[in-house]
Amino acid sequence: MNQADETTHFGFKDVPLGDKQTLVNDVFHSVAQRYDLMNDLMSAGLHRLWKDWMVNALNPPRTDAPFALLDVAGGTGDIAFRAAEAAGPGFKATVCDINSDMLSVGRERAMARHLDGQVSFVEGNAEELAFADKSFDAYTIAFGIRNVPRIDRALKEAFRVLRPGSRFLCLEFSTVDVPGLDRIYDLFSFNVIPPLGRAVTDDAESYQYLVESIRKFPKPAAFAGMIGAAGFSRVSWQSFSGGIVALHAGWRL
Ligand SMILES: C[S@@+](CC[C@H](N)C(=O)[O-])C[C@H]1O[C@@H](n2cnc3c(N)ncnc32)[C@H](O)[C@@H]1O
16 A cells, blocks of 8 residues: 555544544644543542552662663653652663644753752654664653554554663553443543543643544554564563553563
């Protein structure tokens, strides 16, 4: 198929593959200033626990040994800040995100927390990382991969930039698998989140995209297969909060 004819999902809509990134960028430009507040409101603060859970799994060294984390689609810096606070003085994080508005909020937050010496912010696309092969000790991506148009390319790039013996971790919304909770979760997602988005960010469409994109993301076993296809070994996953989120992990051996 000609690349111009390829389509993908933007929420429940089919769009030309080449258009998805622009649509995603519009979403995050629109919500950047209120992104962190909305996360707290939508998840009743649960996103903090999910992110802590990811950083616990990362378990960055608490020593002065050098350790370089790449946090892709890192937005306003939540994962990098948590990792920096848990780690020792040898830790450095690079937050890479395609959206300049999300990065600006992140830079301000890093300065306010006095973490700007340990956490740097770089504009870039997960599908084409501007970093050397084998240059990082860990790669994290939280609530980011489902927004990337060509997930297979992003996973191959993750593999390329990791040093052998280092870890890939992906936190993402997943599939609720608890009978009863699935119906409540759907009712909440489709009836509460877009109106809340309208009230807080004056943008219901971006939050409609959010809830639709979650439903379109591959199920955990299928996503694990994609991670393995990119070259990672010992791929595993764990679900959290009844399947609302899942943490996938793999090793570059
Ligand atoms: C839901 S936010 C997650 C931010 C942060 N990781 C967190 O957990 O709070 C998704 C982020 O993915 C970024 N993003 C979308 N497509 C991207 C791409 N192709 N490359 C890098 N970042 C991308 C967006 O700009 C946005 O900041």
